[in-house]
Amino acid sequence: MSEEYKQFKHECVAEIAAQGEDVEAMAKTRAWMDDANRLKYSYHFEWLGRPIIQYPQDMVAMQEIIWRVQPDLIIETGIAHGGSLIFMASMLELNAACGGPADARVLGIDIDIRAHNRAAIEAHPMSRRIDMIQGSSIAPEIVDQVRARAQGKQRVLVSLDSNHTHAHVLAELEAYAPLTSVGSYCVAFDTVIEDMPADMFPDRPWGPGDNPKTAVWEYLKNHPEFEIDKQMDHKLLISVAPDGYLKRVR
Numbered sequence: 001m002s003e004e005y006k007q008f009k010h011e012c013v014a015e016i017a018a019q020g021e022d023v024e025a026m027a028k029t030r031a032w033m034d035d036a037n038r039l040k041y042s043y044h045f046e047w048l049g050r051p052i053i054q055y056p057q058d059m060v061a062m063q064e065i066i067w068r069v070q071p072d073l074i075i076e077t078g079i080a081h082g083g084s085l086i087f088m089a090s091m092l093e094l095n096a097a098c099g100g101p102a103d104a105r106v107l108g109i110d111i112d113i114r115a116h117n118r119a120a121i122e123a124h125p126m127s128r129r130i131d132m133i134q135g136s137s138i139a140p141e142i143v144d145q146v147r148a149r150a151q152g153k154q155r156v157l158v159s160l161d162s163n164h165t166h167a168h169v170l171a172e173l174e175a176y177a178p179l180t181s182v183g184s185y186c187v188a189f190d191t192v193i194e195d196m197p198a199d200m201f202p203d204r205p206w207g208p209g210d211n212p213k214t215a216v217w218e219y220l221k222n223h224p225e226f227e228i229d230k231q232m233d234h235k236l237l238i239s240v241a242p243d244g245y246l247k248r249v250r
């Protein structure tokens with residue numbers, strides 16, 4: 001690592017900390033995100049031709065993590081159109097092209113893999129790195145299958161993006177967070193629901209008080225092996241996963 005790069009990163013750390021203390025910037029971000037949510041902003045992006053229901057900022061965060069961790073297995077709950085699975089697979093492909101794990105794979109779990117989505121995912125060139133399981137991510141038989149596939153893997157990354165109720169995400173954390181390797185991450189998406197107005201989710205079972213962030217907070221009470229990566233939150237500002245980037249530290 002060159003001295004110039006070290007100095008640059010040193011400056012970034014201080015600037016990111018300042019972002020995290022900038023109350024006005026955070027309030028503006030919060031207000032903008034409420035508008036964006038009403039406009040269904042997160043539904044309008046694609047990755048390599050498949051819809052991905054994410055914010056671009058979180059996709060960059062995941063790229064940074066996938067590069068740093070060099071996982072040989074990524075587990076993701078919540079497939080939808082498959083964009084995030086293809087995103088993860090393409091990052092593993094880039095890692096492999098750069099000397100990382102050659103046989104790294106992504107395992108997606110969804111309670112309802114619609115036929116047209118499955119066909120499009122299976123027809124995609126990145127499908128060579130993708131496996132899918134249909135079923136509830138918290139059903140014991142599905143959890144057993146995922147655990148079996150994680151056996152023997154060296155560096156496992158977990159991404160939770162399915163049903164966003166407190167109970168469901170807490171059950172997913174109990175089932176899958178322990179599969180996360182030390183130094184890797186378990187990311188709980190849509191923690192931002194906790195910070196949004198109560199009337200934002202009229203047709204959903206989740207909302208403030210009952211969402212992935214409340215589940216993360218409860219899980220962390222008894223799991224000191226995970227820490228919230230606050231630097232990631234402060235760097236992103238715009239993110240659907242504040243307090244959701246959980247780093248396994250031991």
Ligand SMILES: C[S@@+](CC[C@H](N)C(=O)[O-])C[C@H]1O[C@@H](n2cnc3c(N)ncnc32)[C@H](O)[C@@H]1O
Pocket residue numbers: 051052053054077078079080081082083084085109110111112135136137138161162163
């Ligand atoms: C927000 S979407 C996933 C978006 C996807 N990760 C992306 O970034 O494009 C949520 C998905 O979770 C799935 N889902 C809902 N309940 C589930 C459950 N109990 N187990 C597994 N998947 C579930 C839904 O079928 C839906 O496809």
